[in-house]
Amino acid sequence: IGLLFLFFSLDFVGGRLGFVPATVAAPWHLSLLALPFLAVAAGSALRLIPGLRETPLWASLLIIAILSAGPGLAPDFQTYDIPASPAxxxxxxxxxxxxxxxxxxxxxxxxxxxxxxxxxxxxxxxxxxxxxxxxxxxxxxxxxxxxxxxxxxxxxxxxxxxxxxxxxxxxxxxxxxxxxxxxxxxxxxxxxxxxxxxxxxxxxxxxxxx
Known part of the structure; x- marks a missing residue:
């Protein structure tokens, strides 16, 4: 639970407000290398701040994280018409x-x-x-x-x-x-x-x- 809290918070704060590059905040799997450290930090935060355990807060964070991830997941394509023969x-x-x-x-x-x-x-x-x-x-x-x-x-x-x-x-x-x-x-x-x-x-x- 603590891991999910910090993961969704990272996505919202980093991806939406620009503190973390979009390639790190979304898609989330690029941050897998940091999972052990995030789990320890999030678990400690839940012990120190009991209010973070409330279900409505978790639901809000989940919705915000999913909505904020949308633009970061959208591919950015550019088209170019290759000539039949190069110059x-x-x-x-x-x-x-x-x-x-x-x-x-x-x-x-x-x-x-x-x-x-x-x-x-x-x-x-x-x-x-x-x-x-x-x-x-x-x-x-x-x-x-x-x-x-x-x-x-x-x-x-x-x-x-x-x-x-x-x-x-x-x-x-x-x-x-x-x-x-x-x-x-x-x-x-x-x-x-x-x-x-x-x-x-x-x-x-x-x-x-x-």
């Missing part, structure tokens, strides 16, 4: 660039924004950098960005297989750049400079998006 596959099928959506024209003086969705197919053992280069017809780089995913908030070693990572990149192109430009995006080892293969190339290449 690029890097390495040995390690990382997929599901889609890359540019905003703005690839031209001198413009700012181009790229929205990307990444997917790892297996655990990644290194935090590869993302490079984005805007190059002219002669192959010279006129603008570039080197960054970690989500500006370092989600390095690739933190990606779970099957998890989709959304990111956004922004580049300003100098106004004096040559007019015939293309964009190259890829992954590289920042310690050695070695790039991951992207098919037969070492980067995904985009031409003018205007």
């Amino acid at each position: 690029a596959i890097f390495g040995d099928n390690q990382v997929m660039l599901l889609k890359l959506e540019p905003e703005g024209a690839l031209q001198p003086g413009a700012t181009i924004v790229l929205d990307a969705d990444w997917l790892s197919t297996q655990p990644i053992d290194f935090d590869y950098n993302i490079f984005i280069h805007v190059v002219d017809d002669a192959g010279a780089t006129v603008a570039q960005l080197d960054t970690q995913p989500q500006a370092g908030a989600r390095p690739m070693t933190s990606w779970l297989p099957g998890e989709i990572i959304s990111d956004r990149y922004e580049l300003a192109i100098p106004p004096d750049a040559a007019p015939d430009l293309k964009l190259r995006l890829g992954l590289y080892n920042w310690q050695t400079g070695e790039r991951l293969a992207a098919g037969e190339d070492d980067a995904l290449e985009l031409h003018n998006t205007d």
Whole structure:
């Protein structure tokens, strides 16, 4: 009885008022490791406070706990439409660039924004950098960005297989750049400079998006 009292109290106070994460308060089976300690503490509380033994109080706690557990038990689903073919596959099928959506024209003086969705197919053992280069017809780089995913908030070693990572990149192109430009995006080892293969190339290449 003492165990039930403390268990339901934990669910109500922790799950409803936010003192305990929902994954601990509900579902309750995640707290099974704490059962021996909860039983001792609850039994002591009942001896020290006889009023806790009243049946109406138990009924109220039971109802409150069940009602408060509902939102915590509800699954949180997100849907994503996987494209028929990814924009690029890097390495040995390690990382997929599901889609890359540019905003703005690839031209001198413009700012181009790229929205990307990444997917790892297996655990990644290194935090590869993302490079984005805007190059002219002669192959010279006129603008570039080197960054970690989500500006370092989600390095690739933190990606779970099957998890989709959304990111956004922004580049300003100098106004004096040559007019015939293309964009190259890829992954590289920042310690050695070695790039991951992207098919037969070492980067995904985009031409003018205007």
